[in-house]
Amino acid sequence: MAVTLVANPLHEGWSLTHLGGDAPQEVAGATVPAEVPGSTHVDLLRAGLIPDPYLDRNEKALEWMWTCSWRYATEFAATPATDGERVDLVFDGLDTVATVRLNGTEVARTKNMHRSYRFDVRELIRGGANALEVDFASALEYANGVQDEVGFRPSPYPHPYHAIRKMACSFGWDWGPDLQTAGIWKGVRIERWRTARLDAVRPLVTVDGTQGTVQIHVDVERASSEPLTVHASAAGIEASVAIPAGETAGVVTLEIPDVERWWPHGYGEARLYDLTVDLHSSDELLDSYARRIGFRSVEVVVENEGDGAGFTYVVNGQAVFVKGANWIPDDHLMTRITKERLARRIGQAVDANMNLIRIWGGGIYETEDFYDLCDERGVMVWQDFPFACAAYAEGSPIVEEVRAEARENVARLTPHASLVMYNGSNENIWGWCDWGWPEKVGGDGTWGLKYYEEILPEIVAELDPTRFYTPSSPYSPFHTHEEVHPNDKAWGTSHEWEVWNRLDYTHYRSYVPRFMSEFGFQGPATWATVTRSLPEDQRRQDSEGWLLHQKADHGNDKLNGGLAAHLPAGRDFEEWHWATSLNQARAIEFGIAHYRSWWPQTAGAIVWQLNDCWPVTSWAAVDGDERPKPLWYALKHVFAPRLLTFQPRGADGGLDPEGATHLVAVNDTDQAWSETLTFTRMSLDGTELAVATAHLAVEPRSTATLAVPGHVLETADASAEVLVADAGYPGDDDHVRGLHVFAEDKDVAYERAPYRASAVRAPGGYEVTVAAHGLVRDLTVLADKVHPDAQADDALVTLVAEQSHVFRISCEAEVDPEAFLADRVLVSVNSLVG
Known part of the structure; x- marks a missing residue:
């Protein structure tokens, strides 16, 4: 059954014109082809009228754009509204201070990037060509004007970004450029409809045991007053609710048995179900809505403990x-x-x-x-x-x-x-x-x-x-x-x-x-x-x-x-x-x-x-x-599911940054972690100096703290010894290692390159094999130095003597494999200190 509501995107044939504000001669008054969705910077860059603002010092060279005004314009073909028909001009996003005109008549003025807009233009739409213009004023000048009106409010940066509902970092941040974008940044379309349309659909999803409930709140906009029906379905369950003549809201509820729950990554499958919502008048399908939903319970537990309060996510x-x-x-x-x-x-x-x-x-x-x-x-x-x-x-x-x-x-x-x-x-x-x-x-x-x-x-x-x-x-x-x-x-x-x-x-x-x-x-x-x-x-x-x-x-x-x-x-x-x-x-x-x-x-x-x-x-x-x-x-x-980390603890097991070194095992899996744990203090060349074993037992989604035997902590030379803790056998998939150094890296007597390395072509890229004869810490292949598309599967790999590792480099380009072994490419802590 065809839906009565028809949406016609207006994404073609746009132009961008500089309307006002100081601009270089080649830009002032110029008109260039524009893309919608798009922005002034992207269109001018595509036209070759501005340099790439991300390169060199170009960001500063484009500050003139802060106070410019612009026009986006297009023509589209349409037919006049017929009796009983609504014709809406819909903008999913305008950035930000905009004046919209259709066929020379002002439709609206907007000042919020975070909203969509819908305008009834049935009286303005005409047969044949229709002219649509969207003028953008300077967001900075608008914000300055609002601040003058409401009074100064402090912020960390010079521009009053907080006086306009626009992306704050558009005005620059301590990691972002100050470009102050403008444009039709989301989709625009003409929607034609009769009788009614879905104005908002809010599925509220809950779950109790295996029983899922979807309470679907529906708001409709009407063009006439006849009775309506909302029909919803998910996971094979269907239900309907009538919206009486003249009313504009209804709730339809789906009770779905035996649902599979949605879980966050690392806890289970992210199971989703298709939900559809249809709006009918008699046998006519007026509008439809489709999304995917998931059944899960989420609670953030915040309990007053007197001297503090936790903040814990509890999912299912x-x-x-x-x-x-x-x-x-x-x-x-x-x-x-x-x-x-x-x-x-x-x-x-x-x-x-x-x-x-x-x-x-x-x-x-x-x-x-x-x-x-x-x-x-x-x-x-x-x-x-x-x-x-x-x-x-x-x-x-x-x-x-x-x-x-x-x-x-x-x-x-x-x-x-x-x-x-x-x-x-x-x-x-x-x-x-x-x-x-x-x-x-x-x-x-x-x-x-x-x-x-x-x-x-x-x-x-x-x-x-x-x-x-x-x-x-x-x-x-x-x-x-x-x-x-x-x-x-x-x-x-x-x-x-x-x-x-x-x-x-x-x-x-x-x-x-x-x-x-x-x-x-x-x-x-x-x-x-x-x-x-x-x-x-x-x-x-x-x-x-x-x-x-x-x-x-x-x-x-x-x-x-x-x-x-x-x-x-x-x-x-x-x-x-x-x-x-x-x-x-x-x-x-x-x-x-x-x-x-x-x-x-x-x-x-x-x-x-x-x-x-x-x-x-x-x-x-x-x-x-x-x-x-x-x-x-x-x-x-x-963030790996299982982690071994050496941490200081007080005599009572509490916080003490100067306390004795302990080993904490973190098990963020559904399975208990039971393993023989080996502590080894060794010299940098791999010579064993002290060894101890312990039994590691960590419940699912839990931690366990182990005292480290004193004799493996009693280093004779802090600059020449390290302590490792191994759960499982090195080289096995389930092996987990913790490392403890007794001195800052700048003070450790690392050998500059205690390894042999080779590189070969392999399916999908290259392989770099490193075999260590001494401790090499945080070994990394900076593959992008060889080719900008090259990327290693791992980095910051620490090897002890007699241990090896294979880095797999994804890269389709043909390069000399030996380039991955260069002094500034195959790097480590050792290459800085040794």
Whole structure:
């Protein structure tokens, strides 16, 4: 049966014209072909009128675009509206300050990137050619005007991004460019319909035992008043509900027996079911809706323990240690992001053993593609509302936009099994307490708390009571921010930025947080990305180009300060690049190993950040050209289902950073871990100096702490000995190893290259085999130095004497295999220290 509603995309024949604002001569007044969805930067770049803003110093050269205005225009053929027919012009997203005209008549003005828009144009549509124009004014000038109207509110950056409902990081961040995009960034279409259409469909999914329930809330928009029927089906179960004449809402419920549950990655299958919802009038199918749903229960357990409160995800009754990363938009020019690109990124998260992504509040509500992929791969999603690091006015014209966008997006996202939580803001309550905001807030004195503690939780409770909500991250539950600091590590969620900004990464061990929702350490992009984005004369720490791609406050100083205590800086810029990349990986691995060792007291670690949006030195594990940095491999290792980590403990087993060294075994699997454990203290050449064995027994989803026998800890020469703990036999698939060094790497007497290495062509790429005759630590093949498409399957591999490893390099290009053995390609800690 054909659906009465007909959607005609309007994605062809667009042009872009510069309307106003200072621009170079070749751009001023120019008209170029445009793509929709698209943006001004992408269209001008395609036309050859601007340089690539991601390369060299071009970002700064494009600042003139901040204050320009633009017109997108097209013509499309149509027929006039017939009697009883509705004709709607629908925009899924406009970025951001737009005026829409159809056939010369103004249809609307918009000022919110996070919303869609629907306009009734049946009186304006005509037979034959129709002219559609969308003019975009400067978002910066609009935001400045709003700030003048509502009063100054503090933020960490010069532009008042918090005075406009636009992606905050569009105005620049300490990892992102300041480009201030504009354009029709999502789809646009003409929809023609009669009688009624589905305005919103909200499937609320719950499960009890094997019984699944889908309560489908349907809102309809009417063009006439006759009775309607909503029909829904999933997993072979069908049900219908009548919507009486004149009414605009109904609820249809599906009770589905014997459902299979949706599980997060590492806990089971991410089982999904097809849901369809049809709207009928008599025998006529008016509109339809289709999504996939998953049956799972998600509870975030936050209990007041008197001296603190945990923050633990419980999925289908199973407590889960969250292994996650924060997410930013994957390309600053977002209309270039494809589903295939997102699939690669979600795949990298899964391959690094993650089970959650937090969508950070300075970005966007992500696309359906993003949530669909997370549904499929079993990646839980923590969704921030778009508020970040600033004080927000609570009056007009902002509050109305916040309500509208929140209602639309909460309703839109209800079907997604992956979505487990909403968070009201990023660091905004913390900012009020610590960043001097009370003295700076102007206007009526509001700063956003009403959004986080009233408006947003009320909307979530009304539209999606199945999801957990928290006002901010970090946040201390059960108290106001005046009573307990929002970043108190004993209460709820925490952020850790003393490390990176001021303190050595060993500070991670100085306390036990309940849930670490943001922490990070910087490192440069991969070498191929650096060399693509910066010319050779800019590849130095003090160059203008390098510093334009290093946005952090005193970023180089912090990189060098964080490095000095642990590793040498290398002999030149290229070795410094490897040293700082390695130190980033080391710092985060150190922190996560500590957090995991305290499960279940610490219930999660969400690293800042998974991805980048352009080529930049940042906290990301995957750079802006999609290449995994050494940090990504460190995450893969430290988030592995089973982990052995040496950790200090006090005499009572409690926190003591100076306590005796213990071994903590972490078992994040459904199977008990029973194994003979061997401790071996050895010299760097592999000579055994002391050996002990113990029985390892760890329950499923649990940890066990073992005292390390004293004689294997009694080193005679800290610079020449190491301690390893082996569960299982080295070389077996189930072998797990923990390593403990007695001195900082810069002080260890490493041999520079204690191994033999060879490389050969292999199916799909190349193989590099390394056989060690002494300790080689964090051995890595920087394959992108040989070819930008080359990528190793593993990195940061530590070998002891008589141990070997095979790196598999994916690369279709023909290169000399020996190139993978070059001094600056096959690297390690040894190559820096030895």
